[in-house]
Amino acid sequence: MNYLDTIDWGRLPDVLTFSRESPMIFSSGLFLFCALFFLPMYMILRRTTTLRIIFVALFSLFFYYESSGEYVLILLFSATMDYLIGRAMEATDDPSRRKYLVCTSILVNLSLLSYFKYFYFLLDLLQMALASLGLSSPLDVPLEARDYFIPAGISFYTFQTLSYTVDIYRGEIRPLRRWIDYLFYLSFFPQLVAGPIVRAKDFIPQIHRRPQLLKAEYGEALALIISGLIKKAIIGDFIGANLVDQVFAEPSRFTGLENLFAVYGYAMQIYCDFSGYSDMAIGIALLLGFRFNINFDSPYQSGNITEFWRRWHISLSTWLRDYLYIPLGGNRKGKVRTYVNLIITMLLGGLWHGAALRFVLWGAIHGVALALHKLYLSIFDHFGWRRKNPLRIQRFIGQVITFHLVCFAWIFFRADTMDTATMVITQITDHFTPEVFLQFIDGYRNVLILLVIGYLLHFTSHRQEQRFRSWITERSFLVQAGIFLVVIFALLQIRSADAQPFIYFNF
Numbered sequence: 001m002n003y004l005d006t007i008d009w010g011r012l013p014d015v016l017t018f019s020r021e022s023p024m025i026f027s028s029g030l031f032l033f034c035a036l037f038f039l040p041m042y043m044i045l046r047r048t049t050t051l052r053i054i055f056v057a058l059f060s061l062f063f064y065y066e067s068s069g070e071y072v073l074i075l076l077f078s079a080t081m082d083y084l085i086g087r088a089m090e091a092t093d094d095p096s097r098r099k100y101l102v103c104t105s106i107l108v109n110l111s112l113l114s115y116f117k118y119f120y121f122l123l124d125l126l127q128m129a130l131a132s133l134g135l136s137s138p139l140d141v142p143l144e145a146r147d148y149f150i151p152a153g154i155s156f157y158t159f160q161t162l163s164y165t166v167d168i169y170r171g172e173i174r175p176l177r178r179w180i181d182y183l184f185y186l187s188f189f190p191q192l193v194a195g196p197i198v199r200a201k202d203f204i205p206q207i208h209r210r211p212q213l214l215k216a217e218y219g220e221a222l223a224l225i226i227s228g229l230i231k232k233a234i235i236g237d238f239i240g241a242n243l244v245d246q247v248f249a250e251p252s253r254f255t256g257l258e259n260l261f262a263v264y265g266y267a268m269q270i271y272c273d274f275s276g277y278s279d280m281a282i283g284i285a286l287l288l289g290f291r292f293n294i295n296f297d298s299p300y301q302s303g304n305i306t307e308f309w310r311r312w313h314i315s316l317s318t319w320l321r322d323y324l325y326i327p328l329g330g331n332r333k334g335k336v337r338t339y340v341n342l343i344i345t346m347l348l349g350g351l352w353h354g355a356a357l358r359f360v361l362w363g364a365i366h367g368v369a370l371a372l373h374k375l376y377l378s379i380f381d382h383f384g385w386r387r388k389n390p391l392r393i394q395r396f397i398g399q400v401i402t403f404h405l406v407c408f409a410w411i412f413f414r415a416d417t418m419d420t421a422t423m424v425i426t427q428i429t430d431h432f433t434p435e436v437f438l439q440f441i442d443g444y445r446n447v448l449i450l451l452v453i454g455y456l457l458h459f460t461s462h463r464q465e466q467r468f469r470s471w472i473t474e475r476s477f478l479v480q481a482g483i484f485l486v487v488i489f490a491l492l493q494i495r496s497a498d499a500q501p502f503i504y505f506n507f
Helices: 009-015 029-045 049-090 095-132 154-170 179-187 200-207 215-249 256-287 305-311 314-328 335-353 357-383 392-414 418-430 434-443 445-458 462-474 477-494
Strands: none
Touching: 029 049, 049 095, 049 154, 049 179, 095 154, 154 179, 154 200, 154 314, 179 200, 215 256, 215 418, 215 445, 215 462, 215 477, 256 392, 256 418, 256 434, 256 445, 305 314, 305 357, 305 392, 314 335, 335 357, 357 392, 357 418, 392 418, 434 445
């Protein structure tokens, strides 16, 4: 029997047409289907540099079209504009013209980002200001008429393209000679829609290098993809659908205990979701011969908030440090200015995540916490009280405090409105009802099992992760394929709906 005859080829145009309800993601069936055609062709073209670059760029544009539809044109516009600006900066020695060019790149890219992410947010602020003066806004747009769709990953590729033009302006890199090479860099599909944010100076040297996949790298890539699928599609999605989403939809219907565990659940869900995507992106890129830097380093093991931001979303935190915090003055202009710079950086980092006051508040919590930790270190250093190597109990206490501070901030990040966030906190503080703990365990047994497994895996040492990668690498191809199929089968059995978009999909 020819299985190709069983496929309804007439539905293929519909499947390959963009749908807001089912965008292409790594854990979707459409991506796995496309990968069956992409990978063999990539292997055929791997020795022909230009054809390989064109092929991957076209596939990346198709991938982005399946994620954002016609907004792929915005990506093409940004790639073309910044490629030309980069070449123009190289062609001139006039400092004022170079500054004009880089400012043009910053202004245009941030204007596009602001329009898609912040137009209605700024419009609402304007209407509130006018209403307080007794005036009406001429730009009033009814809620039901608003189009809230945000092109997938626009924040990520905007930061990437800005780092390219800024680094050229600083003289840290030279511009690419060919437009297709820059399009390849900016649109590279593994990290296009949800990061990590890959710097041009890290990626560009790898573009023309012939892809070589050694056995160790193949094992590492497969282990990363498997761990990413387990984190995102098995642990994160299940906890989100069966606890977090239900509680945050209507917190007042649930006890304080359920609200508290929903917060703990969201902390694990967003970690599994985002680090799982990063694992898959890094693994897929490695299969194609490109190595990305680590993006998550067991962040909930952090003993303080500063350490947390060295471990959480590393590509974003270092971008904010290099292109915002340091240009603001960093820690070079006195202690008070350092604290202010930290708070401003995190406020803008919060706004980068979304156009809502709750994201600004999330950023403010982290900014103030970072400033207070900096002040704490300064005071203890002044009196000579701080140990370079804290006692184990001190570090444990720091980990507990840091984890719960991060969880508290996650409430505002996850809640749809400030009222929802307030209700979650109120339920936890005023309606905790610990006496329902046994009923809670009975009602959420599977969720709690996965939650415990998630935290246990999170606190597993790096040595164990390396052992897993080594174990995968040492297996035969058939065993590796069998393990991958088992993971896919488990994914299909556990999830109760279609593949869930990544949380950071619209950031």
